[in-house]
Amino acid sequence: MARKLARGLMRVRYVLVLLLGVAILGLIFNGLYAQRLAVADAASGVSAPAALATSTDVFITEPSAFNWVFSPPQITVTTGTVVYWTNNTGVAHTVTSDPGGVDPWDSGTLGSSAVFSRTFNTPGVLAYHCSFHPGMLGSVVVLAPKVYLPLVIKAAML
Numbered sequence: 001m002a003r004k005l006a007r008g009l010m011r012v013r014y015v016l017v018l019l020l021g022v023a024i025l026g027l028i029f030n031g032l033y034a035q036r037l038a039v040a041d042a043a044s045g046v047s048a049p050a051a052l053a054t055s056t057d058v059f060i061t062e063p064s065a066f067n068w069v070f071s072p073p074q075i076t077v078t079t080g081t082v083v084y085w086t087n088n089t090g091v092a093h094t095v096t097s098d099p100g101g102v103d104p105w106d107s108g109t110l111g112s113s114a115v116f117s118r119t120f121n122t123p124g125v126l127a128y129h130c131s132f133h134p135g136m137l138g139s140v141v142v143l144a145p146k147v148y149l150p151l152v153i154k155a156a157m158l
């Protein structure tokens, strides 16, 4: 009986030590993972790290005759980022959210060289277009700031 109890306690101790080891490894690897993500973000230049999110540019251009585009057509930003659209063509355009969007906007008519800016505070995929040229399409993907949870907590949430 006493031996059985002792063996049971040993097993409990073994499991506890194992869990502690996994937790420590999880914290170490999560730190490394978060660091690598931050470096990857900086290198790609696509999504600005939350702390540095300030502004992003989109240009309205004419890569070929009468073919106007938003360049780049899709951008990814974190909440609080200001997006500037600059009309680099000789023709008027608008930057207008598609119907049914969660966070609608309309720049009004933007003449040649005009700049329109808007701050995005609502996370989501926000599609937009030019009211004058139905083929001109773009979207802004707005992400909430990144929060890195330890992998142990992530695993517990699965």
Ligand SMILES: [Cu+2]
Pocket (backbone or CB within 6 Å): 068, 092, 093, 094, 130, 131, 132, 133, 136
């Ligand atoms: Cu247009």
